[in-house]
Every structure is written in structure tokens, then in C-alpha cells.
Amino acid sequence: MGWLKQLMGLEAPNANTESNRTASEALPTTGPLGLAPGKGVIFDASLRLLLDDKTSVVIPGSQEIWSNGTVDLGQSTWLSRYYMNDEDYWLQVHTTGDIAGQVESVILFNYLSYVTLSSEAELRRLAGPQSLIGLPTYTHNGVEYSRVWGSEEGQTELVAMSEQVINPESAYTVEHRSMLYARETGLTDRREFLLFSVEEDAEGTVSLSTSLGISLYTTDLNTL
Numbered sequence: 001m002g003w004l005k006q007l008m009g010l011e012a013p014n015a016n017t018e019s020n021r022t023a024s025e026a027l028p029t030t031g032p033l034g035l036a037p038g039k040g041v042i043f044d045a046s047l048r049l050l051l052d053d054k055t056s057v058v059i060p061g062s063q064e065i066w067s068n069g070t071v072d073l074g075q076s077t078w079l080s081r082y083y084m085n086d087e088d089y090w091l092q093v094h095t096t097g098d099i100a101g102q103v104e105s106v107i108l109f110n111y112l113s114y115v116t117l118s119s120e121a122e123l124r125r126l127a128g129p130q131s132l133i134g135l136p137t138y139t140h141n142g143v144e145y146s147r148v149w150g151s152e153e154g155q156t157e158l159v160a161m162s163e164q165v166i167n168p169e170s171a172y173t174v175e176h177r178s179m180l181y182a183r184e185t186g187l188t189d190r191r192e193f194l195l196f197s198v199e200e201d202a203e204g205t206v207s208l209s210t211s212l213g214i215s216l217y218t219t220d221l222n223t224l
Contacts, residue, residue: 129155145182147180160176
């Protein structure tokens with residue numbers, strides 16, 4: 001790892017950066033809910049009406065999965081991430097047991113922004129000690145979100161994760177330092193999430209992605 005790890009490498013609780021797998025090792029071809037690269041995903045058409053005025057997350061039409069990222073959180077707990085051909089959307093499924101085991105949560109994310117960082121100074125300003133990311137609350141577009149990870153009164157460390165990504169053309173690893181915020185929407189078991197992630201790829205390129213997500217039920221989507 002390069003300067004990102006040196007600057008932000010302190011590991012937060014429950015983060016597991018030492019995965020037992022490498023990007024070149026075979027991961028399951030089919031994950032939770034039958035999701036896998038090349039599969040299609042259809043979201044319940046009634047979601048748009050249900051979530052209208054409750055969230056800014058856009059519910060897409062039918063999508064095709066391009067790539068699959070797997071994060072081993074340890075203790076038989078997994079995050080499976082599915083990135084769509086339409087790069088505005090990605091889906092995260094949290095499971096326990098096997099990777100395709102018990103589904104604990106499903107979140108549909110929209111990418112809000114993706115910025116390549118060219119220096120340590122830029123990182124510190126946008127996502128480090130000089131930024132607002134990691135504070136107990138964060139306001140985005142006039143909406144306040146509460147921090148999900150970390151119990152400090154002030155700014156907390158970003159959470160370290162290692163994601164093994166596969167697609168039809170390649171396999172690679174992305175290192176993340178992330179912070180998650182959430183707010184209630186007023187709907188049962190449907191929260192809106194704001195996720196910041198500083199990402200470093202195998203070539204050492206560092207970027208900051210911002211995503212807005214909404215909780216889904218497993219019945220809100222079908223896999224083709």
C-alpha cells in the first residue's frame with residue numbers, strides 16, 4: 001500500500017483488512033439472492049411510488065450486473081457488492097454464514113460523485129482530518145445524517161476494508177477506508193444511507209466515492 005495506508009491505516013473496530021482470499025482465487029459464481037456478473041436485476045415497480053418524497057435515491061429499471069466485489073468482514077460475515085453496467089447504480093448484500101448465506105440487509109446505492117485524489121493534501125482536505133467526514137453528523141444537500149460507525153464524540157477513523165472484485169475481464173483488489181451515515185425515512189425498516197469511501201486500487205490510484213443508498217427488502221428485486 002502507498003500513502004493512503006500510511007496516512008489512514010489505523011484499523012477501526014470490526015474491520016478485517018486481511019482477507020483469506022486473493023483476487024485471483026475463485027469466488028462463488030452465484031452469490032446471495034442468485035446475484036452474479038452477467039445476471040439481470042429487476043426492481044419492484046412499486047418502489048418508486050412508495051419511496052417518492054422519502055428519499056433521493058433513484059430506483060432504476062432493469063439492470064445487468066457487470067462486476068462483483070466481496071468483502072470478508074470476519075466471523076463468517078460478508079458484504080457482496082454488485083456493480084451494474086449502468087455505472088450509476090450498485091447493490092450491497094450483507095450476509096452471515098456463507099457468502100450466499102443468511103441475508104441480513106440489502107441496500108441499493110446511487111453513485112453521487114467519484115473524484116480522483118492526486119495528493120495527501122487533497123485527501124486530508126476532502127476525507128481526512130480537515131474534512132467533516134467522520135464527525136457524528138453530516139449534512140448533505142440540507143439533509144442531516146447520523147454516523148453509523150464509531151462512537152467517539154468527535155471525528156472518528158474511517159473503517160478499513162479489502163474488497164476482492166471480479167468481472168468477465170479481470171480480477172483485482174480495492175482497499176477502502178469508509179464511513180457510513182444514515183437517517184430514518186419514516187418507512188418501516190427503510191433507512192437512507194450516505195457512504196463515503198476512499199479507495200486505492202492495485203496501481204496506487206486513490207479516489208473518493210460518495211454514494212446514497214436505501215434499504216430494500218429481498219422481495220423488492222428479482223434476479224434473471
